[in-house]
Amino acid sequence: MSRKSERLVNLVIALLATKRYITKSEIFRTIEGYEGSNESMERMFERDKDELRALGIEIEVSGLDPLFDDEVGYRILAENFEMDRKGYSANEIAYMSLAAQLWKDASLSDVSQKALRKLSAVSGPADIAEIPAFAPVILTAPLFLREIIDGITDRRVVEFKYLDSEMKTNLRKVHVYSYFSLRGFWYFSGLDVDKSENRTFRCDRVVGELAIAKKANSYEIPADYEPNTTFSDISVSSQAVLRVRVGRGSQLRSLASTIESGEEFDVVQIAYSSEEEMISLILWHLDDVCVIRPETLKNSVVQALKKLVKAHV
Amino acid sequence: MSRQIPDSQVIRLLDLVPYLILNQGVALEQIARDFQITKSDVIDDLNTLWMCGLPxxxxxxxxxxxxxxxxxxxxxxxxxxxxxxxxxxxxGAIIIGLCILRDSFSAVDSQVQGLENLIDRLSKKSNVKAPAILSTVVTAELRSAVNTAIATKKDLKISYHSFSRDEVSSREITPFTIVHDGTFEYLESFCQLAQDFRSFRLDRILSAVLIEKTDSQAPGNEPKEDSRVDVQIRITSNSRKVVETFHLNNAGEIHQGDVFNSSVYNPEWIIRTICSLKSWAEVVQPPELRSQVGMRAQRALDMYV
Incomplete structure (x- = not known):
């Protein structure tokens, strides 16, 4: 294990130090650890190259160069390998470390641990005095957030099974453009390839794993893309007028456009776009809320209550 | 498909070198802590590095x-x-973290603009997008009161909107940390009223005032009486909403007519939840709770006669 790590580190050092592309035969001749027949060294090198790439290290390959006969050359460009440390102030690095620490014991903690490790090699302890006392925060996010972020960054297609509102799962293929977190849930949005329409998906409705394609750059993110984060179609907004018991219904009151005070009940007006959600919210408040209008909403609530009574006798 | 890059020795060695250059004279134990490996792993790593260099x-x-x-x-x-x-x-992890930090400062803080710039620069350079929104709806006053209370170990007097009871109550709490679940922030605290640990959703705290520490009893260790109620619920319609409300994990295998068990601490919560699900689910057991649901729905229905 150590011998192999040693060879790989030596390969990285050599490819990083060279100013020109170096060929396989040069690598076999000069880099410690390549031994045996030519064929076994070839196999060793192919595996090493794949392993370094899997670890996220980019190896440049030269085109066929007449100077090297038909041998290709390899090198690692410093700008692809190293962090641009000059671009950030000590305080910014400290903020980045603080940001990585928010994930302690959470879904991306192994990732942020590695980031922290790198950041701690950028500069010594920053002037923490300038960073205000901050209450500790612990973050959580869906396990496959990393696939979502990788998908957007490299523009790779993702595929997953998604649960619809009737409890059926179907396979979706999506060009992810954006991700966000709202009212307690993580979402991602982009082009649903089979439907040829932009859609938004809630992460916890993905059933099982989310698979990410190997091929990068397979789509473009429209420059003017804005995710629909309100989930509302403004054109169908309706107004509900409700009687809400005094001292109750904080949630409804926070949504209200107007509140008229009364003795036992206040009259509250709320704009809504989803009738389903409005009915749920009214039912939740039981006898603290009574619908005045519209008639359709009132009837739906009454119907639901009748069914509930009937089901629970 | 590999879910994560393994913490291979190669990667660790490559990260170890710049770390050692910056931290000359660092103790072996400190390296073990910073890299979250054992001391013998550190020595093994150093022995390997010892053999590395230029051709x-x-x-x-x-x-x-x-x-x-x-x-x-x-x-x-x-x-x-x-x-x-x-x-x-x-x-991505850093950018999301920075967005949370930015949103956690009140808008007037001088750090906000600096963080905004940093997020923007990181995102442009790396091609990694920042989340479009991370919603928080907490006022600057509340934010500053909570942060100060935690930093200076003071108590808070809060008025809190209890969702399941739909009541606003006044409580004295000793806050100790904020937990963030992606959008909502929870203030983990010891509540004097309940004499127990409670977490309060930050956006449901209507106001918070710093107070001197009350002579509180140290939190006891005696086990609390288990006040859970076991409830049996029947699904009467194929609805994702039921599954999500009760956090049923095996979503693909649940069908209309199935009965599942759920344990709840608060009967009021289950009554209101079942009602808000219209008639997609009904309480089967226990009978008291079942008749409670019917009774409460009837009372709400009486509003319309």
Missing amino acids: GYTPLELIDLSFDTGFVSIRNAEVLSNPRKLTSIEM
Whole structure:
């Protein structure tokens, strides 16, 4: 294990130090650890190259160069390998470390641990005095957030099974453009390839794993893309007028456009776009809320209550 | 498909070199802590690095390490002196973290603009997008009161909107940390009223005032009486909403007519939840709770006669 790590580190050092592309035969001749027949060294090198790439290290390959006969050359460009440390102030690095620490014991903690490790090699302890006392925060996010972020960054297609509102799962293929977190849930949005329409998906409705394609750059993110984060179609907004018991219904009151005070009940007006959600919210408040209008909403609530009574006798 | 990059020794070695260059004379124990590995792993890593260097591999080209005193110094490792670039998911974790930090300061703080710039620069350079929104709806006053209380170990007097009872109550609490679940923030506290640990959703705290510490009893260790109620619920319609409300994990295998068990601490919550699900689910057991649901729905229905 150590011998192999040693060879790989030596390969990285050599490819990083060279100013020109170096060929396989040069690598076999000069880099410690390549031994045996030519064929076994070839196999060793192919595996090493794949392993370094899997670890996220980019190896440049030269085109066929007449100077090297038909041998290709390899090198690692410093700008692809190293962090641009000059671009950030000590305080910014400290903020980045603080940001990585928010994930302690959470879904991306192994990732942020590695980031922290790198950041701690950028500069010594920053002037923490300038960073205000901050209450500790612990973050959580869906396990496959990393696939979502990788998908957007490299523009790779993702595929997953998604649960619809009737409890059926179907396979979706999506060009992810954006991700966000709202009212307690993580979402991602982009082009649903089979439907040829932009859609938004809630992460916890993905059933099982989310698979990410190997091929990068397979789509473009429209420059003017804005995710629909309100989930509302403004054109169908309706107004509900409700009687809400005094001292109750904080949630409804926070949504209200107007509140008229009364003795036992206040009259509250709320704009809504989803009738389903409005009915749920009214039912939740039981006898603290009574619908005045519209008639359709009132009837739906009454119907639901009748069914509930009937089901629970 | 691999879910994560394994913490291979190669990656660790490449990260170890710039770390050692910056932290000359660092103790072996400190390295073990910073890299979250054992001390013998650290020694194994250093012994491996000892054999690495530029082609030629004479003492002139090899990395020069000394660590026999228990403190590590390094020379002759210029090629690897810069830390490696952050991967896109590492960058993603940092950018999301920075967005949370930015939103956690009140808008007037001077840090906000600086963080905004930093997020913007990181995102442009790495191609990793920042989340479009991370919603928080907490006022600057509340934010500052809570942060000060935690930092100075003071108590808070809060008025809190209890969702399940739909009541606003006044409580004295000792806050100790904020937990963030992606959008909502919860204030983990010891509540004097309940004499127990409670978490309060930050956006449901209507107001908070700093108070001097009340002479509180240290939180006791005696077990609390288990006040859970076991409830049996029948699904009467194929609805994702039911599954999500009760956090049923095996979503693909649940069908209309199925009965599942759920344990709840608060009967009021289950009554209101069942009602808000219209008639997609009904309480089967216990009978008291079942008749409670019917009764409460009837009372709400009486509003319309």
